[in-house]
Amino acid sequence: MSWFLKGIRKGIKTEKEVKEIAPWATSLIGNGKFDDCPTKALDNGWNSGKCIFCRKCYPNYSPSGDYRMGSVTRRVPLFKRSFYLYPIDTGSCGSCNVELKLISSPQYDMTRFGIFFTNTPRHADALVVMGVLTDGMEDAFRRAFDAMPNPKLVIALGSCAISGGLFGKGVKADVIIPGCPPSPPTIIDAILRARGEK
Amino acid sequence: MRMIGQLGEFCLYSDRIEKGICPERETLKKENYRSIQGFTFAYGPSAGGLLESVGIDLDTFGEYISDVKVIPYKIRKVRVKSIIDNSILYVERINGSFSASHTISFITAIEEGLGIEPPYEVKIGRIVEMELERIRNHLIVMQRVVEAAGFSVPSFQLLYLIEKVNRVIAKSFGHRYFYGVNGLGSLRFYEEIKSLEEIKKEYKEIYRGIIDNRIFIDRLQSNGVIVDKEGIGPVARSASFKNDARNDGNYAEIYKELGFSTVTYDEGDAFGRFIVRGEEVEESLRILSSINLHSVEYESKKRNNEGEGIGRVESPSGDLAYYVKVNENIIKEVYLFAPSSYNILAFSSSMVKNIFTDFPFNWESFGIWLSEVGVIFE
Ligand code: SF4
Ligand code: SF4
Numbered sequence A: 001m002s003w004f005l006k007g008i009r010k011g012i013k014t015e016k017e018v019k020e021i022a023p024w025a026t027s028l029i030g031n032g033k034f035d036d037c038p039t040k041a042l043d044n045g046w047n048s049g050k051c052i053f054c055r056k057c058y059p060n061y062s063p064s065g066d067y068r069m070g071s072v073t074r075r076v077p078l079f080k081r082s083f084y085l086y087p088i089d090t091g092s093c094g095s096c097n098v099e100l101k102l103i104s105s106p107q108y109d110m111t112r113f114g115i116f117f118t119n120t121p122r123h124a125d126a127l128v129v130m131g132v133l134t135d136g137m138e139d140a141f142r143r144a145f146d147a148m149p150n151p152k153l154v155i156a157l158g159s160c161a162i163s164g165g166l167f168g169k170g171v172k173a174d175v176i177i178p179g180c181p182p183s184p185p186t187i188i189d190a191i192l193r194a195r196g197e198k
Numbered sequence B: 001m002r003m004i005g006q007l008g009e010f011c012l013y014s015d016r017i018e019k020g021i022c023p024e025r026e027t028l029k030k031e032n033y034r035s036i037q038g039f040t041f042a043y044g045p046s047a048g049g050l051l052e053s054v055g056i057d058l059d060t061f062g063e064y065i066s067d068v069k070v071i072p073y074k075i076r077k078v079r080v081k082s083i084i085d086n087s088i089l090y091v092e093r094i095n096g097s098f099s100a101s102h103t104i105s106f107i108t109a110i111e112e113g114l115g116i117e118p119p120y121e122v123k124i125g126r127i128v129e130m131e132l133e134r135i136r137n138h139l140i141v142m143q144r145v146v147e148a149a150g151f152s153v154p155s156f157q158l159l160y161l162i163e164k165v166n167r168v169i170a171k172s173f174g175h176r177y178f179y180g181v182n183g184l185g186s187l188r189f190y191e192e193i194k195s196l197e198e199i200k201k202e203y204k205e206i207y208r209g210i211i212d213n214r215i216f217i218d219r220l221q222s223n224g225v226i227v228d229k230e231g232i233g234p235v236a237r238s239a240s241f242k243n244d245a246r247n248d249g250n251y252a253e254i255y256k257e258l259g260f261s262t263v264t265y266d267e268g269d270a271f272g273r274f275i276v277r278g279e280e281v282e283e284s285l286r287i288l289s290s291i292n293l294h295s296v297e298y299e300s301k302k303r304n305n306e307g308e309g310i311g312r313v314e315s316p317s318g319d320l321a322y323y324v325k326v327n328e329n330i331i332k333e334v335y336l337f338a339p340s341s342y343n344i345l346a347f348s349s350s351m352v353k354n355i356f357t358d359f360p361f362n363w364e365s366f367g368i369w370l371s372e373v374g375v376i377f378e
Helices: A003-010 A095-104 A135-147 A159-163 A184-194 B084-092 B096-114 B120-148 B152-173 B196-211 B214-220 B233-237 B252-257 B270-289 B339-351 B356-365
Strands: A028-030 A061-063 A083-091 A115-117 A126-131 A153-157 A175-177 B003-007 B010-013 B017-019 B039-043 B055-060 B065-071 B076-078 B306-315 B318-327 B330-337 B375-377
Touching: A003 B152, A083 A095, A083 A135, A095 A126, A095 A184, A095 B096, A095 B152, A126 A135, A126 A159, A153 A159, A153 A184, A175 A184, B003 B318, B003 B330, B003 B339, B010 B318, B055 B356, B065 B339, B084 B096, B084 B330, B096 B120, B096 B306, B096 B318, B120 B152, B120 B196, B120 B252, B120 B270, B120 B306, B120 B356, B152 B196, B196 B214, B196 B270, B214 B270, B214 B356, B233 B270, B233 B318, B233 B339, B270 B356, B318 B339, B330 B375, B339 B356
Parallel strands: A083 A115, A083 A126, A126 A153, A153 A175, B076 B375
Antiparallel strands: A028 A061, B003 B010, B010 B017, B039 B055, B055 B065, B306 B318, B318 B330
């Protein structure tokens, strides 16, 4: 049987609602005191961009099940119909990269929202930064940003890119997607909000 | 007895360590193939299609590759020389896709150094993690190869399974990459592993569909051949060598009890590596179906206050080992043998005399993660 028919036979696998979510990829709630946070994410209430979801503060803080952790400081509604992402790994452990790739899996099917990956920053609407900004990748990061047409967004994916996490420094971004790593539903939700939806 | 590779100031063998530099790997020496003047094609460090950042310099005189250099661009400083609990946070994040393998190998080295014997259930739990990790990573490598070869339907079907496996891991361990699961004295486990039967059935269908495809076979066969009896992981096993830390590493005894059988193939090419991974997914699913797991807290009773130890496990891409020197609760020294350091050498050697268009799927067939070679321990 051809691949085309095999594909059709499987039917539609895309999920309308978010089905399952990893607890330690959702926002934390709690108010107990905890002084031993390795990234100082609890110095002033819970800071999602600093948290590496390590569970050290459990049970003082525990996962809420709410995966909508992204926050957006600049929206570009122009990207509503098509939104091209250029992923750049500036110093990641690799998990953020796999989770980003998985937004293209049939369960999430990013293309139904008009979200696509592009192989060149020249065609990109947003730069998705993963990992800490390492010395070796600083130049490649700047060049990718400069090569993008306007308007453009920088999306920091994961605590490394947002705040440096455990390993170093992060980047300045228009959209932050907390998590270590953020799960696919968190990523899609934040991207839709960056386009002014939701 | 087999040589595994450089572990800091030691050469690591399957049965011992020796101080000094490992002998050169004769089979991976690149042939001199530079008779015609060519040019260097620089790929990366950030290029569409690559999953991670990496620079690859390909020397070519047109069609054929005469030399390859792989350059890691992302170098991270890892502060592992600190108290044990904190060092584990770093080790978990050296290579997220092999996080269980890294962490378990690291903790095993500490346990050896301090004379701690973890309970049997903990060892079983660790095997469950490593086999789930192997399934996920083999599926990722297979998906990358299939995508690079231009087959989109099976590529999406494999992505579907990867997401499913990640959900199984999250349900049982609370995190899709095993972060926060392993500690010295604990293994966090939420609930019994379910839905593997469905994955098994769907996988079988997709896998058979791929390997029965003549066009796919033609693209991979005779591509990137490596026959290295001192090789590791799927690279060695695809060339008929049974090298596998599940037979001679720290958890070998339990693997034996579980009836583990080593998968091999006899060509040493990209197709062979694909087949070895493909069949190992089935073997890992079989192992998992025979295990019942519970959450375990154990008392990490030390026999020594200080010591040194080595932990070695079979990561999805081959032997992975840590040497650790520990004093009370503090890590004093750490060395790592990351499988990707071997696989980069094997890839580079295999590309000489190959044609340029074979490069993407040959690269993917080695299952290399740059994150684990670009680390400096502090
Ligand atoms: S989970 Fe870890 S990083 Fe996050 S707030 Fe708690 S202690 Fe800090
Ligand atoms: S945020 Fe976490 S998962 Fe993402 S690259 Fe950093 S350590 Fe890895």
